[in-house]
Amino acid sequence: MARPVQFFLNDRLETVEVDENEILIDTIRERFRLCGTKEGCRTGDCGTCTVLLDGRAVRSCLILTCAVEGKHITTIEGLGNATNVHPIQQAFVDVGAVQCGFCIPGMVLTAKSLLDENHHPTEHEIRIALSGNLCRCTGYEKIIQAVQLASQRMYP
Amino acid sequence: MKRDTVIGSSLIRPDALAKVQGRAPYVADIKLEKRDCLIGRALFPPYAHAKILSINTSRAEALSGVEVVMTAKDLPGLNGYGAAALDKPVLADKIVRYQGDPVAFVAACDKKTADKAVALIEVKYEPLFPQTDPKENLKPETPLIHEDHPMSKGTNISSSWRVERGNVIAALSRSDIVLENDFETQIVDHAYLETDSCIAEPDPVTGILHLITQGHSAQLNCRSLAAAFGLPHSKVHVTIPIVGGSFGGKEDSNLEVSVMAGVLALKTGKSVFCEYTREESFRNTGKRHATHSHRKLGATKEGILTAVAADITVNKGAYRSIDPIPQRMTMYGGGVYRVPNALVEARSVFTNQVYGCACRGLGVPQAMFIIESQMDDLARRLNMDPVELRLKNILRDGDTMITGQAIKKSQGLGLEKCIQAVCERIGWDKPLEQSDDPSIRRGRGIATIMYGTGTGYPTDGAHCFLNLQMDGSLMVGIATAELGQGGIIAMTQIASEAMGIPYNMVSVNYSDNHSSPEAGATVASRSTVFHGNAIINGCNILKDRMLCCAGQILGEDPRDLDIREGIVYTRQNKERSIPLTEAIKFAFSSQVPLTTTGSWYPPLNHLDPIMGQDTRMHTYTYGAQAVEISVDIGTGIYTLDRCVSAFDVGKAINPMCVEGQIEGGVTQGIGYAMMEKFELRNAMAVTDTYHTYLIPTSMDLPKLETILVEEPNELGPFGAKGIGEPPVTAAAPAIRNALFDAIDIPFYSLPITPIDVLDAIKKKKSPVVNRQERAATKNLEK
Numbered sequence: 059m060a061r062p063v064q065f066f067l068n069d070r071l072e073t074v075e076v077d078e079n080e081i082l083i084d085t086i087r088e089r090f091r092l093c094g095t096k097e098g099c100r101t102g103d104c105g106t107c108t109v110l111l112d113g114r115a116v117r118s119c120l121i122l123t124c125a126v127e128g129k130h131i132t133t134i135e136g137l138g139n140a141t142n143v144h145p146i147q148q149a150f151v152d153v154g155a156v157q158c159g160f161c162i163p164g165m166v167l168t169a170k171s172l173l174d175e176n177h178h179p180t181e182h183e184i185r186i187a188l189s190g191n192l193c194r195c196t197g198y199e200k201i202i203q204a205v206q207l208a209s210q211r212m213y214p
Numbered sequence: 215m216k217r218d219t220v221i222g223s224s225l226i227r228p229d230a231l232a233k234v235q236g237r238a239p240y241v242a243d244i245k246l247e248k249r250d251c252l253i254g255r256a257l258f259p260p261y262a263h264a265k266i267l268s269i270n271t272s273r274a275e276a277l278s279g280v281e282v283v284m285t286a287k288d289l290p291g292l293n294g295y296g297a298a299a300l301d302k303p304v305l306a307d308k309i310v311r312y313q314g315d316p317v318a319f320v321a322a323c324d325k326k327t328a329d330k331a332v333a334l335i336e337v338k339y340e341p342l343f344p345q346t347d348p349k350e351n352l353k354p355e356t357p358l359i360h361e362d363h364p365m366s367k368g369t370n371i372s373s374s375w376r377v378e379r380g381n382v383i384a385a386l387s388r389s390d391i392v393l394e395n396d397f398e399t400q401i402v403d404h405a406y407l408e409t410d411s412c413i414a415e416p417d418p419v420t421g422i423l424h425l426i427t428q429g430h431s432a433q434l435n436c437r438s439l440a441a442a443f444g445l446p447h448s449k450v451h452v453t454i455p456i457v458g459g460s461f462g463g464k465e466d467s468n469l470e471v472s473v474m475a476g477v478l479a480l481k482t483g484k485s486v487f488c489e490y491t492r493e494e495s496f497r498n499t500g501k502r503h504a505t506h507s508h509r510k511l512g513a514t515k516e517g518i519l520t521a522v523a524a525d526i527t528v529n530k531g532a533y534r535s536i537d538p539i540p541q542r543m544t545m546y547g548g549g550v551y552r553v554p555n556a557l558v559e560a561r562s563v564f565t566n567q568v569y570g571c572a573c574r575g576l577g578v579p580q581a582m583f584i585i586e587s588q589m590d591d592l593a594r595r596l597n598m599d600p601v602e603l604r605l606k607n608i609l610r611d612g613d614t615m616i617t618g619q620a621i622k623k624s625q626g627l628g629l630e631k632c633i634q635a636v637c638e639r640i641g642w643d644k645p646l647e648q649s650d651d652p653s654i655r656r657g658r659g660i661a662t663i664m665y666g667t668g669t670g671y672p673t674d675g676a677h678c679f680l681n682l683q684m685d686g687s688l689m690v691g692i693a694t695a696e697l698g699q700g701g702i703i704a705m706t707q708i709a710s711e712a713m714g715i716p717y718n719m720v721s722v723n724y725s726d727n728h729s730s731p732e733a734g735a736t737v738a739s740r741s742t743v744f745h746g747n748a749i750i751n752g753c754n755i756l757k758d759r760m761l762c763c764a765g766q767i768l769g770e771d772p773r774d775l776d777i778r779e780g781i782v783y784t785r786q787n788k789e790r791s792i793p794l795t796e797a798i799k800f801a802f803s804s805q806v807p808l809t810t811t812g813s814w815y816p817p818l819n820h821l822d823p824i825m826g827q828d829t830r831m832h833t834y835t836y837g838a839q840a841v842e843i844s845v846d847i848g849t850g851i852y853t854l855d856r857c858v859s860a861f862d863v864g865k866a867i868n869p870m871c872v873e874g875q876i877e878g879g880v881t882q883g884i885g886y887a888m889m890e891k892f893e894l895r896n897a898m899a900v901t902d903t904y905h906t907y908l909i910p911t912s913m914d915l916p917k918l919e920t921i922l923v924e925e926p927n928e929l930g931p932f933g934a935k936g937i938g939e940p941p942v943t944a945a946a947p948a949i950r951n952a953l954f955d956a957i958d959i960p961f962y963s964l965p966i967t968p969i970d971v972l973d974a975i976k977k978k979k980s981p982v983v984n985r986q987e988r989a990a991t992k993n994l995e996k
C-alpha cells in the first residue's frame with residue numbers, strides 16, 4: 059500500500075508516495091538519487107548508510123520511510139558541498155582519513171552527531187561513537203585523528 | 215632554481231574531497247543515473263555439490279517485467295571464465311561444484327521482479343557428497359572435482375611448488391634441536407564494504423560491450439571474460455571507477471557479477487546492472503585460502519637455524535582463481551632468516567567450497583604465522599630472548615634465501631632497522647608492567663616479515679601512455695586501479711617529479727583498457743614500483759625530446775639542461791631558461807611527437823623449477839611488529855594494548871598514504887589473528903553477514919603506532935618498494951607470541967578467539983604464569 063510521507067530532506071520539505079515497507083536508504087538513493095548514502099550490508103551492521111535523523115546518527119537501512127513523517131533527515135549531501143566544505147569533512151581530508159571512501163560519509167555523519175553533543179570527546183569516546191561504523195581500509199587511526207582535529211577546529 | 219620535490223610529501227589525494235562529500239561515484243552510484251538499466255539476478259543452488267537434473271524456467275519467463283531468463287544453453291560464448299584459467303562456468307551446466315555456482319540468470323525491469331522470477335525457477339538436483347577435505351581429495355581413488363579442468367588434468371591438484379636447498383635430512387639429524395609442529399590457518403573474507411557490482415552496456419553501433427565495474431586491472435577483467443562473451447578483447451571495453459575496497463578480492467571475484475551483467479546485456483541488447491547482496495558477496499566470492507602445514511625447524515644449541523622442512527596443503531576450493539599460494543608459501547618457507555638447508559613442498563587442492571583467491575598477502579600471512587610462531591617456540595626452548603634469536607639469524611647483505619636468491623643491501627635491506635625501531639618504541643628491554651588485577655596476565659610478542667614487490671612472473675612488467683599537452687601539462691594513461699590505496703596521487707607525484715612539472719599539471723587516467731596499455735594488475739604490492747617506473751621511463755623519453763628542442767632554442771647542449779616546475783633551465787646558469795611550453799611548441803612545429811609509451815620490467819627471474827631456486831622478486835619490503843596484550847584468564851578475553859609496526863618501504867612517495875596502508879593492513883592482520891573466520895557447514899556458508907563474520911571495529915584496536923623505515927631500492931622509483939600487502943602479515947604471529955608470553959600457552963591455529971584462549975587455559979595442567987613469573991620460578995630453582 060502506497061502512502062504519502064512528508065519530511066525534511068537536507069532542510070527541504072519533500073513529499074513522496076512510498077510503500078509501507080520501503081526503507082529510507084532506498085528512498086534516499088533511488089528516489090532522490092543522493093548517492094552519498096552507501097549500502098554496505100542492508101542488515102544494519104556496517105553503518106555506511108548512516109544519516110542524521112533530527113540530528114542523531116541512524117542507519118537508513120533499518121528505518122521505514124513512513125516512520126520519518128515530519129522529521130529532519132540530513133544526508134552527507136546536506137553537510138557541505140564542493141565550495142562549502144564542512145570542517146569535519148575538511149579534517150578527514152587533511153589527515154588522510156580517506157582511503158576507498160565507502161565508509162566515509164557514514165563516518166562523517168556519525169562524527170557530526172557525536173561532536174554536536176560532545177564538543178571535546180576523548181579518544182575513547184570517539185572510539186565508542188564510531189564503533190558501529192565499519193571501515194576495512196584505515197584501521198580507524200586517521201579517522202579518529204580527523205575527529206579530534208575537527209573538534210579542535212570547531213570548538214577551540 | 216629551488217630543488218622542490220613532491221616525492222616524500224603527503225599531498226592530499228585528489229579523490230579525498232569528493233569521497234568525504236559523497237560525490238565520488240562508485241559503480242552502484244553510476245547506475246542511479248541510468249534509469250532504464252535492467253537488473254540482473256542469479257539463482258544459486260541449495261547444495262555445494264550436486265548434479266542438475268532439470269531446469270524449468272517457464273513460470274519465471276511468464277512473469278510480467280521479466281526480459282530474459284538464461285541457463286547454460288543460452289550463452290553467447292564459452293561457458294568458462296577466470297583470471298588464471300577459464301574454469302569457472304558462467305552458468306552451471308549439469309554440475310554444481312560449490313554453492314556460488316549460478317544455475318540461471320534473470321534480467322528484469324527492477325530488483326523485486328528479478329528476485330520474484332528467480333524464485334519461480336524450478337530446478338531438480340541430485341545432491342552429491344561435498345568433498346571438502348583437501349587431504350582426502352588428494353587420494354587417487356577420490357572423484358575429481360573437475361572432470362576436465364583446462365589446467366589440472368586427472369588430478370584434484372590446482373597448483374604445486376617445492377623449494378629444495380642443501381640436505382635437509384642430514385642437517386636435521388645433526389641439529390641440536392628439532393621442533394615439529396602442525397599449523398592450521400582459516401578461511402577469511404576480504405569484507406570490503408562495497409559489494410560486487412557491474413553495469414554492462416552493449417554498443418549497438420560498434421558491437422563493443424562496455425563494462426563499468428570493479429577490479430584490479432581493466433585488462434585482466436577483459437582477458438578473463440572475453441571468451442565468455444564470444445568477443446575479441448578489442449570489443450570488451452572495461453572501465454573501473456573508484457572501488458570501495460578490494461584487498462585482492464575484486465581481482466577476480468567481481469568477474470562473477472561482470473559475466474552475469476555481460477551475457478544478459480548481450481542477450482537483451484540492453485544495459486544491465488548486477489550487484490551482489492552482502493550475503494551473496496560473503497557466500498560466493500573468493501577468500502583467503504585455509505592451509506594446513508607440518509613443519510620441522512632445526513637449530514644448533516646456540517640458536518643458529520640449520521634446516522627447515524615443511525609440507526603444506528592449501529584448500530583451493532572449487533576453482534583455480536589466482537593460485538600462486540603454494541609457490542609463495544614455499545619461497546618464504548625460511549622466513550626472513552638464513553636457513554642453509556630446506557625442503558618445503560606445497561600444493562593446493564580442489565574442494566567443493568568457496569574458492570580461494572588473492573587476499574592481501576597471497577599466502578604470506580599464512581607462511582609468516584607458521585614461521586614466526588615456531589621462532590618463538592625455539593626461543594623458548596633455548597631460553598633465549600626472541601629478539602636476540604631473530605637477530606642471530608636474519609638475512610643480511612649477501613645472504614641467501616632458501617630459494618638461493620641473494621639479498622642485496624642495494625635493493626634496500628632495512629630488516630634490522632625495523633626490528634630495532636619497534637623494540638625501542640615498545641621498550642622491549644624493559645620488563646612489561648603487570649596488572650594489579652589478579653585475573654590479568656600481560657604479555658609481549660614480536661614478529662618479523664619480508665614481502666616481495668611484484669608478481670615474480672617472467673611476464674611481469676608495465677606500460678603506460680604519456681601525452682604531453684601544449685600548455686605543459688601531462689596526461690598519463692596508466693591501468694592502475696584506485697582501490698583506496700592512493701594510487702592516483704602516487705602516480706601523480708611520480709609523474710610530476712619525473713617530468714619536472716607542478717603536480718597539479720598532471721592528470722592520471724586510471725583503469726581503462728581502451729585508453730591505456732597493459733600494465734599488469736594493481737596487485738602484489740607492485741603498482742608504485744612497476745607503474746611508477748613505467749611513468750618515469752616515459753617521462754624521461756619526453757624530457758629528452760623537450761630538452762633537445764629547448765637546446766636548439768637556447769643554443770645550449772641538451773645535456774646541460776633540466777626541467778623544474780615547468781621551466782627548462784641551464785644547470786650552470788639558472789638564468790638561461792625558457793618555459794617548457796616554448797620547447798613543446800617548438801617540438802610540435804618540428805614534428806617531434808609529444809606522446810610516448812613508457813615501460814618497465816624488473817630483471818629477469820632465472821628459474822630452476824625442479825628445486826624452486828630463483829630470483830623471483832627484484833626487491834623485498836621488510837617489517838617488524840611488536841604488540842602488548844592483556845589476557846583475562848577467567849574469561850579468555852584478551853585485548854591488544856599496544857601495537858607498534860615498522861616497515862622498510864624504500865621511499866615513501868606519499869608518507870600519509872603509506873601510513874594509511876600500514877594501519878589498515880595491520881588491522882586486517884589483527885582481525886586475522888583474533889576474530890575473523892569464514893565458517894561453513896556441509897560446505898555451505900554460515901558466516902554470511904557482518905554480524906556473523908566479525909571484523910575489527912574502532913573498539914577492538916589500540917592506537918596503532920607506525921614507523922617508516924626508508925632503505926632505498928636502487929631499482930624503485932625514487933627508491934620505493936611495495937607496501938600494500940606486507941602490513942597484514944606480522945600481526946597474527948606477533949599476537950600469538952604475546953599470548954605465549956602472557957599465559958605460557960602456544961597456539962598453532964588461527965584465529966585465536968577468546969573461546970580458544972579459555973579452552974586452552976582450562977586444559978592447561980600447570981598454573982597460568984607469565985614471563986616474569988616464569989623467570990622468578992627459574993631463579994628460585996637455581
Ligand code: FES
Pocket residue numbers: 096097098099100101102103104105106107108117118119120
Ligand atoms: S547498509 Fe545500513 S548498516 Fe549497512
Ligand code: FES
Pocket residue numbers: 155156157158159160161162192193194195196407458459698
Ligand atoms: S575507507 Fe574504505 S572502508 Fe573505510
